[in-house]
Amino acid sequence: MNIGDTAPPFDLPATDGTAQGPGATPTAVVFTCNHCPYALAWHERLLDVARDYGGRGVHVLFVNSNDAERYPRDSFEAMRERVEAEGGWPAPYLHDESQEVARGFGAKTTPDVFVLDEDGVLRYRGAPDADHNDPSRGAAWLRGALDAVLEGRDPEPAQTEPTGCSVKWSQ
């Protein structure tokens, strides 16, 4: 999926028992997982984004597309256990068992961040910020993209290189 493309719609089961997907509001779709060190290193920063932008009409969706047969730590049950162990998340954690959503978006890594505007058009794709190892970066690229979309501007940068573990595709 390229910047300017319309994202494929989806509706995935969440660990809280609901089913969710992008709606008619700006949405950040974050492909992530339970065991990748890059996803874990960025995790708190991404939760902070969900907290900070939820009140501004932004929908943040965390999506786990990894093959749970080869990586049991990414099973739906393990996802539920993790959210519960962490006291709940400020955004839903969705299970993409068929991996169709990851394929449709062209997700490569965990994390891989996609920002859609209210029409479902891709406006930003890439990493949350420039350094997984530096919490002070604060997911600045993602925040900048959301600010731009909320203000009707084009994000700058609109695209960065996603950095992380490869999505674990079924074999």
Added chain:
Amino acid sequence: MSHRPCVELLWWEGCPSTEKALVLLREAMAAEGLDPDAVTMREVPTADDAERERFVGSPTIRVGGREVAPAQDEPVGLACRVYRLRDGRVSPTPDPRDIRDAIRSASQ
């Protein structure tokens, strides 16, 4: 009298942290008076290889046959390894001080 321990970096292509780990390892070796180019790079390409090597993730650094940061209940397999830095942060690579300590210990 000190000796030169065997220094190995085991890696899997699914993780992007190999290059960073090699840089950290070479810096630590140079700081401890070892030849920074004397690293044995060993790819772990298959799940069978991971099982044979007791490989719990990439990158794995062994000095004198011992892990620089021993795994805590991590399953064997082709994955990216999760390390904890000494300040508690999660990282795809070991804390540089753990690497140096392992080299120093193995060199004695």
